[in-house]
Amino acid sequence: MLVPRLSELRAELSTLHRDARIRRMIELGRLAPTDPAAREVLAGLSQGDAYERELALQAQFTWRDGRQVLAATTDVSARVRSQAFHLVALACDDPQALEALKMAHAVRREKGLLQGLVGQGRQGVIDAYLDWLALQEGVSDFADVVPLATPEGTRKHLSRALSRPSIRFWDRLARHAPGILAEVFTERLQAVKGEPDPVTRIYLEAYLARVADQAPDAALSLFEMLLSRHIQPEASAWPSLVARRPEDAVALFQRHGHATIPAKVFARAAPGLREDSLRWLVRRAPDSLGKAGRLLTRLTAPGALRAVVEAWCASVDVAPDWGRALLRSITDASARERVYARWSVAARNRDGIIPVPRLKALPLDLREREARRHLHDVVALGTQPLARMAYAQLLPWDEAEAALKALIGHPEGNVRGEAVASLLSIAGLRPDEPGLVDRALPWVLARKNEQDPVRAAMLKALVQWPRRVWRREHTESVGRILRDALDASDLSHVSAQLAERLLLRTFAKAPEWGATWLATLLKERGRLHDLRLGEHLTDDEVRAAAAPLLKIAKAWAQRERGGPLLHLVFSLGDRMRLVEGLSELVASFRDETTWSALALGLTQVQSKHDHPRFESTVAATVRRFFDRGWHSEIVALANSEAADQPLHPELVAGLERVALRLNKESHGALMALRLRSREAFERLLPALLETDASVICFPVVHTYLHRRRQDLLSPFLSAPVITGRYATGKTGWLLAFDPHGFYRWTAEQCALYSHAVQGLVEDLERDTPAVIWGIETLAALTWAPMEGLCARVDDARPVVQEKTLRVLARCDQGQGVPTLLRCLEDARARIAIYGLRRAFNGMPPSRVLALLADVPLTKVTVAKEVVRLLGELRSEGAYARLLELDGLNLHRDVRIAMLRALWDHLEREPTWAVLERAAEAPDWVMASRLGDIPADRLTETSDRKLSALLGRVLARPEPEARIDLLQRAAWLAVKDMERTFLSACGARLASPYDDEARAAMQALLHRSNERDLERLEGMLDAVVKDRRALSAALNQLLSLNVKSRASYMQAARAAERVLSRDSRLAPLRVRCAAAAMPPLELADTWVLMGETGHLHADALEACRDVVGTLPEGDLEAVEARLSVSPSAEARRVAVWCLVRDAAPGRGWTPERLVRLARLQDDASPLVSGAAQAIFPPRELVAPGGVAPV
Structure with missing residues (x-):
């Protein structure tokens, strides 16, 4: 590859967009190690302005010359510095990375660099950095770095870190070294006999779950030590420990009986537990295993299931209502009877009623017994026939029919409907008795003339039958039931929907018959009620129904009933292809309809469920849509296509044509192209801008140019007058861009746009929000000259002056610092001082200290910020300056800022002298x-x-x-x-x-x-x-x-x-005793209070509240202790204990009824009066209501 000269490279880069420029730099960086020409051109570029230096730095992603990266960390440009620190972990060797860390530490930006080194697996550098940091004076955050080192480095410096830890240290230790954190906690717990110090407790609560998840063996010892000292670990930590060490967690609970076992904590771990562990959990806290029904599905080992069943039978009184699903698995008849009786009592509400859905899960014989009890024995249901009749469905047919006879003939339709539904439900609840279906269907046919509410109740009951009860010979009766429903003039929408569901549930028994009736329903009702038809039918069933379905579809198409046709093909889903001829009919109807929404819907269904045909017809479809002016439908069709698949080329072409039409749908088309076909969007964009430059106003266009195609942006940056479809050609356009992306532009583009924005800011007629936007934009232009912005601090408009001062610190190369410092000398200082904080970011501490030395402190606002800045500098000179300022007569607000500034110097004696004076100061604030x-x-x-x-x-x-x-x-x-x-x-x-x-x-x-x-x-x-x-x-x-x-x-x-020394404080005493004492000791305390006259009226009310919080398993023992007390007041509390013990979920057992009768006969009206106001279900007591049956 030929390496260009520097001038040629600059010219080349000016014509490229940002991504292309970066790729060019990456290529040059790849050549640089072996090509002197590449090194020379990159060296020249790195000597240019900040824009060119930032580009040259991109080459380091492939060149990886640590020396140059290290030099860039001190660049005047914040953008260049930031990129250089990002590259350190990738490009620098260990000594260079260590030097970068030292530099970053000085300017407080080591956090990101440390994270980068950890991400690259270079913790060895952090070890060396810690060794250096340990030699420095006044390092307040040394501990923060220790967890990021290698395990060896962490252990080496752990003792120093623990001498001055921080929240960040603990958090990082939990994330990066949970095993070491566990060791620290263990050592601290072993160092004391009881509870650890409050700081250790805080972090134990915060990080114990993390330790349990990542270092479970170490966590076990922590849990053991905590529980042995009667300290309950955080409930959120148990699930992590149980997931990693379930058996060990069970052992912990076994050893420490006082430990609270969280609900459902062993639900997922149950299949992996030993049988003896399962037995213990069921006996102690069955709800820790989750719901019994779900537990049965998870326990695959026969021994495990047997262990759970046996344990529940042996300890049914612990949680009698928990194991309903286990009743089917109990094989011993006497044990089953005993457990059932206990469950039945516990499951009843205060009136002795158990809801029907809970009874349906019982074994058949127990279900029938409960049904008879509710129908004949439960007194509370005697006046509620509608509620009572629901239990008849749990009986055999003949018995239920006899029980419902009067209600089946009731004059009110709603009552008849409930009774009929209850009777018909029997066949569904007894699927192993096929003869019940043969009795139920003729029974339904005999009532074909019932009014619609009753018909709907019958259909609903049939629909709820399980599919396995249906047989092929039943289809004739079902067909007659459907015919009777269709012939009814009062057939409601709900009943028609239920009739369709009934057909679909029986369809598989005779597909040919089902197809005929499906066609009949569609024809006579004119619509499909269930839009998931394809999910209910198999492939063979759809093929069997293909001919009737196609016939109906053709009839609808002929009558132009597009809505039902769309619903039909949508409901068939992927199985529409099994109806031969339906896809062709859909395509034909779509190509003929004049309704755009219908054509779009049919096309979308075809694309989703018959994609090959969609592929073959999409070109013609898109052309038709375009010719008819259905441009928004083309956009909608593109947006509805699967996101993980590329758009069809014809659909892309359609979107391009819509975009080029330059109408109201053009923006939507461009958006679709941008999201679904970026290549087409990029290809179209230059042509579109050349055709009509006014499309630059579309956010999707100018945002894309700003982020991806900066090479097309230059003509629009100088606020030119735009002409075109969306412009009048009378005024210039100054576009707004995302202020966080100007670094992607070239320096020339930034200067061009800056000049245009500057013109807006200087316009005295412009509105204030626009001017403020302009000032913010000028500061955000990374590579632009900042002289014009700096000049605005002298603007006559106060809002412009103030806003400029607030944004000057954002200048990438610190161009605003001299201006801000100059403004500290006058009234603008109160605003300028805040800008300096950001401007000083990344600046060497010595330079910042020198600049702050010249700042006048006459204004309180300025003085406060100067003190804060001094406190953040890692410099001995800054600390000396703080102490010097403390000797001056400072304003209170400055004094408070001084306190904050000394936080990093808490290990120095002079600091505490300042803090002690503050503690004794007259000013309490x-x-x-x-x-x-x-x-x-x-x-x-x-x-x-x-x-x-x-x-x-x-x-x-x-x-x-x-x-x-x-x-x-x-x-x-x-x-x-x-x-x-x-x-x-x-x-x-x-x-x-x-x-x-x-x-x-x-x-x-x-x-x-x-x-x-x-x-x-x-x-x-x-x-x-x-x-x-x-x-x-x-x-x-x-x-x-x-x-x-x-x-x-x-x-x-x-x-x-x-x-206890004052009877007037007895209510508080009751509450404190209940909070601290075990239940039996609490009972003894109440007896003592009663005998000494401390259980007065207010104390009794407190006892009543406390009874509601006692563990259910201890209520009987507490009641027994109180019942034999000579104190009537203590026996009154026993009444409340009994009521709580017999609440729903536990129930009125014969033993509890005996105890109630005893209390009702108590000699003291205080006791017997309260006991006689307790009313168990009537069927459980004698007519006098005081003795158990």
Whole structure:
């Protein structure tokens, strides 16, 4: 390949679009390693302006000369610098990449470079970078890089990272090194006997699921340690562990009985579990395996299924309503009877009713027993014949017919319809009794004169029968049923639709018969109700029906009934080709119809379901559409074609013709070409612009030129006067483009467009939004000269002046920085200072510091931003300047900005002197800002200092200074080893402000371990006289899941002990005791409270609420303990326990009825009165309602 001279290359590149220019550079880069001429021309290009330097840099994708890439990282152009840093991981060797990282660190842009190195698998460079970074002073984010290194590098620097970690460190460690993260958590848990520090708890909750997914073996030990300390792992972490180690997860639950097993957590893992594990889960928490019916389909091993069935039978009282689907699998008759009786009681609602759909899944004999019970024994259904009759469908035919006899002859049609449907459903529910169909069909035929609602109910019942009950000999009766329906003058649309569905369900039994009747239905009803006919019929069935279907289709075509014809071919789908002659008929009808929508629909169906014929006729079809002026239909047809297939050439040609017509459909045609045939679109575009330049106004045209064909764009960039179909030729057009893509243009194009936009901005008559758009566009023109934009800061229009100042920093090569610095000397400084932040991005810190040194600080806005910028500079000089400014008399807002600027210097002693003065300052607003200090990057020393500092803030007299810090205290990442901050939080429990007391308790609970909470009883005792503060604090405690952590339970027990000293606090005591104690201990507490007179009316109401939260498996034991108490109040709570134990899902068993009768006979009206107001289903009790049957 001949390498051109530099001048020739520049001329060549100016005629190419962006993609072609890049390809040219890639070719030259490929030649450069071996061709001196290529190297020379690229060297010349890299010495040109920013536009040429950026092009020369593209060659490095193939040349990969790390020296040049490294040099480009300091280019004055932000675009060139960004591209160079992107190329480092690809083109630079290890020493060069390390040098690039050092440079990136200085200007705070190492994040993207690190990610690029990780993406290229070059973590070795990051190891070297960490070694260098470890030698630098004042690096606050060292830990952020450690997880990105190799495993060896991560372990080497892990201890230093852990001495000053950050949220980003933990997040990256979880993503890149979950095994090492698990080791860190394990070490921290092993270092303490109880709960870990609050920071570790925060990250355990956040990342335990990730560890369980990526390092399950390590996660197992973490789960074991947490559960052994009565700390419940996050529920979201269990599914990951179960998916990776299901048997080990079961073992964890077996060892730790207090652990909560999440619902459905073992549903997917169940097929892989051992039989003994399945048995244990069914006995302990069957809902953890998901629904029993779905579980049956997943358990393929006979032993597994048997284990589940046996376990449920043995522990049916745990979840009696769970295993309904298992009743069919129980082989032992006595066990089946016992389990069924228990299930039946549990499945009933408060009136003793079980919904019909649930009963249909039962074995046949049990289904019949339940049906008889509902029809004859359930008292609540005695006055509801419509609800009661539905259960008759579960009986044998004769018994059901006798039960429904009165309702089948009911004068109201809706009642008759429900009764008839119930009787006819029997044949479908008993598919193994073929004789039922022979009884049902004559029964239907005998009622041919029924009104339409009854007819619809009968047809619906027949449609719901399973297909396997139908036989060929039934088709004659079905045909008579269809004939009777068609002969009825009141046949409704719904009934006709059901008749069609009935035919389709029986079609396969006699295809010839079905074809005849399908034709009859189509003919007499004039339409097809089911638009998925092809899905219901097989290929052979469609072939059998082909002749009648074609005959009907021809008749419709002859009568020009295009709508039904379209529905027919659409419903047949791919099987329309099996109806010989139908495709030809469709094509013929399409070519004759005068309705454009119908022609389009038929063509679309043909394209989707008979593509070979579509291919052969599309040319003629498109020509006809075009000749008739159906241009929008051509566009619609193109848009409806399969997206993964290229457009047919004739369709592409049709779109081109529509586009060239330059009418209202042209834009749609161009859009279709752009999306579906880019080659044709590119081929058409030059011709279209030459034919009529006014099409440049189409967004699809000028956007495409802007992104892909910049070589065609130049004539339209100088706001020329356009003539053509869409232009008047009176004014020039200044087109608007996406501001993020101007780097694709040449420098000449940017200059040309900049000059045109500049004219708009200078026009004093233009509206403000247009002028603002112009200013933003000038700043976005990557390669354009910026002198005109900079001059606008002196514009007489305030809006122009302000907007220019705000966008000057966007100039690619920093051309706006001198202007912004000049504006800092006058009233424009308040706006100019904000622009400098972006302008300084990527600039060496020493240069930024020198520029900021000359900025006047007389204006508060300017001073604040200068302080912020100094805080972001990684420079010793910047820190020294901050300390120097601290000695001046600064405005409060500047002082607050100073606090923020010192965040990266928290390991320096002078910083803490500044922060301590802020904590004691008279201005509480400034003191409150100390709570914003990021506590996730602290060493032990700085953590201790910050904890003490925050404690001093909480000691301030202003509540406004305390409340925000207290509300965030629970999640602040300070370890607070000396507990100064924790003590300060506890001191606020006695606050007169409710929200402060709540926040203080929240902070105490989240930040404390077991040792810390030994002091809580004394704290609460000091607050007990302030009932309002006490209530606010304890309500905060009770809002948590207390049993999820041992420390929470310890806190609740401490509160219970304090509350037990005053009977007036009994309601709160009941709630605290329930939150901390196991059920039987709670029952003992209630007995004690009753015997000491503490269970007064308010306390009883609290007990009633607590009963609703007790585990169902413990209700009977709690009730038994309370029932024998000498305290009538405790026995009253036993009544509520019994009611909860007998709720739907558990039911009124004979044993519970006996216990109810005992309570109803209690000597105390407080107990017996409440018990006698409990009403089980009437059929379960004697007429007096107090003794079980």
